[in-house]
Amino acid sequence: MKLSLVPTLSTIGLIQRIHRTMTTAIASHDLPSSASRAAPPALPARLRELRSLEDFEHAARRHLPRPVFGYISMAAETRRSLRGNRECFDDYGFVTRVLKDVSRRSTVATLFGHEYAAPFGIAPMGISALSAYRGDLVLARSAARANVPMIMSGSSLIRLEDVAKEKLGAWFQAYLPGDVPNITALVDRIGNAGFQTMVFTVDTPVTPNPEHFARSGFTSPLRPSLGLAWQGISHPRWLFGTFFRTILQHGMPHFENNYARRGAPILSKSVTRDFSDRGHLNWEHFGLIRKIWPGRIVIKGILHREDARIARDMGADGIIVSNHGGRQLDGAVSPLRVLPGIVDACPDIPVMMDSGIRRGSDVLKALALGARFVFVGRPFGYAAAVGGEAGVGHAISLLQQEVSRNMAMLGINGLQELDAQTHLCPYR
Numbered sequence: 001m002k003l004s005l006v007p008t009l010s011t012i013g014l015i016q017r018i019h020r021t022m023t024t025a026i027a028s029h030d031l032p033s034s035a036s037r038a039a040p041p042a043l044p045a046r047l048r049e050l051r052s053l054e055d056f057e058h059a060a061r062r063h064l065p066r067p068v069f070g071y072i073s074m075a076a077e078t079r080r081s082l083r084g085n086r087e088c089f090d091d092y093g094f095v096t097r098v099l100k101d102v103s104r105r106s107t108v109a110t111l112f113g114h115e116y117a118a119p120f121g122i123a124p125m126g127i128s129a130l131s132a133y134r135g136d137l138v139l140a141r142s143a144a145r146a147n148v149p150m151i152m153s154g155s156s157l158i159r160l161e162d163v164a165k166e167k168l169g170a171w172f173q174a175y176l177p178g179d180v181p182n183i184t185a186l187v188d189r190i191g192n193a194g195f196q197t198m199v200f201t202v203d204t205p206v207t208p209n210p211e212h213f214a215r216s217g218f219t220s221p222l223r224p225s226l227g228l229a230w231q232g233i234s235h236p237r238w239l240f241g242t243f244f245r246t247i248l249q250h251g252m253p254h255f256e257n258n259y260a261r262r263g264a265p266i267l268s269k270s271v272t273r274d275f276s277d278r279g280h281l282n283w284e285h286f287g288l289i290r291k292i293w294p295g296r297i298v299i300k301g302i303l304h305r306e307d308a309r310i311a312r313d314m315g316a317d318g319i320i321v322s323n324h325g326g327r328q329l330d331g332a333v334s335p336l337r338v339l340p341g342i343v344d345a346c347p348d349i350p351v352m353m354d355s356g357i358r359r360g361s362d363v364l365k366a367l368a369l370g371a372r373f374v375f376v377g378r379p380f381g382y383a384a385a386v387g388g389e390a391g392v393g394h395a396i397s398l399l400q401q402e403v404s405r406n407m408a409m410l411g412i413n414g415l416q417e418l419d420a421q422t423h424l425c426p427y428r
């Protein structure tokens, strides 16, 4: 028996009444943008219990329906790359320097001419508005308030224009459609909206093995079913605070930004999503984008130094070394291991990195090995889900404090002092 989760007109009045009652009970962590940017939202007591980025994962597991949590936490097949992304940091120990007067230290990092407050940012994550109410805006506003970069995903459920118009300095990540007219139309749309930095993700020629999505009940779009309804009912804070609230205030979310036109709804009995074939995309397509995109272009998903060099020679302004957080090719090498080779191949453009960063110490190891900047994915997705803007702000603050504290113990005042020869001891 199938049960539709899409509210009918007859149920909408009831939902509105329950929603009004619930919204006062639900911790209000997503204020309108102008108010929320003026002052950071106060930290609710339940967020104060979260003391490291890992803690947000446990909280999100409780808060989110299984398919939604499963979408964020998913890693490919045997999860070898996911594990490797954490284990690679254990290959290095820190060599501390002492009595260096570290009282003037600063976590400021300059990237593309902008002075950010910390050397990390928020990686692009699709479907964020399903796990957190107005998720992409929550992430973008929190990042802007903390003065760190945020990359809006192309697989998002909020129109890219709605994020761009708040002028939060977010970057936009595009999955390029398979044909030239659609590529051109999307690139034009991103530019017309006002984004200045486009991130072009290149490690998804095909969609990943759906095995673990299927195990958790996640499909894209989600298919209404009894099981899905039960997952909603048994997670009422999410059901009313995110799902129904979104539907009542903004209608059924759709994939808004994979193309210049609107895509499939997030919940549908029969609609299929257009994953038009990206398998044939090649460097000529990158050349085309470089020609038509006047802004900054960052290429994300590079693991081979030769690909990095080609991208640089073709005009990439920056590179994000990434294995997509272990979500694409199971067994793909951890970015930290290939980072120094890529930095060596592209000494004149910023080389950034993501996948597996969870601690301030990870940030510092990556920077010592040559990363100009790092990005963090899942923990900020979980933080948006459990705590909205206050949650993401809290997560950013925890990571920034770890970076600053560890800099002191390492004996440096500025991130530019980090040096693998001085500060890292490889264990093998």
Ligand SMILES: Cc1cc2nc3c(=O)[nH]c(=O)nc-3n(C[C@H](O)[C@H](O)[C@H](O)COP(=O)(O)O)c2cc1C
Pocket: 071, 072, 073, 085, 123, 124, 125, 126, 153, 154, 155, 173, 201, 300, 322, 323, 324, 325, 326, 327, 354, 355, 356, 357, 375, 376, 377, 378, 379, 381
């Ligand atoms: C829920 C989720 C959705 C993601 N969606 C995208 C996406 O739309 N575009 C993209 O380039 N990368 C996407 N990624 C990959 C992240 O940008 C990033 O590479 C990865 O999460 C970094 O690893 P970490 O989660 O271990 O920090 C996604 C990751 C997650 C967890």
